[in-house]
Amino acid sequence: MTQAASPDLPRVVVVMGVSSTGKTKVGTRLARQLGWRFVEGDELHPPANIEKMSAGTPLTDEDRWPWLDAIVEHVRAVLEEDTSVVVTCSALRRSYRDVLRGADPDGSVFFVHLHGTFTLLAERMDQREGHFMPAALLQSQFETLEPLEPDEVGALVDVTPPVHVVSAEAEREVRRGGQQA
Ligand SMILES: Nc1ncnc2c1ncn2[C@@H]1O[C@H](COP(=O)(O)OP(=O)(O)OP(=O)(O)O)[C@@H](O)[C@H]1O
């Protein structure tokens, strides 16, 4: 059951971070906690992007623009149903987040940046089964990552603890309004 948008909260939360930080796990849980709709950003990749990543080649900006546009379009359609949205997207660069901020016409987009060490995430990637993303791409994900800048509304959340602790922390940050620096 999804709830109507609340005037005190953002309408869109983007759960971002490099591969294997738990965007899907934490995002689904966070959406449930808030009673919002969940959108899996990976499902909106053009098939060519999935093929490329599966073959071990990092995506380029040109690969990512149509994907980001598809996410924006999808989220906007969901918002029209008068519900708020938690969406997953690596959102590695500032310029990608500038596109994603367009998902809410009122500009109310909050970023939860999940972060963990390379060693921890490589271990989680190795243990994960049935996912298209090879562990070899983790290095390029870290190289591409541009953390949230002070003027971006959002919060950094450590993914070392168990998922339920991470999602509780994410919810606290969303309700608190994040850094809003
Ligand atoms: N806080 C956590 N503690 C322990 N394991 C976790 C945690 N978060 C995620 N995992 C595990 O790490 C793996 C990656 O999680 P998940 O698929 O949610 O990440 P993701 O960021 O969505 O990945 P990708 O971007 O590659 O799709 C999964 O096997 C998941 O069970």
Ligand SMILES: O=C(O)[C@H](O)[C@@H](O)[C@H](O)[C@H](O)CO
């Ligand atoms: O921006 C990117 O390089 C990619 O989109 C990846 O981050 C994947 O979407 C995802 O995280 C798969 O594991």
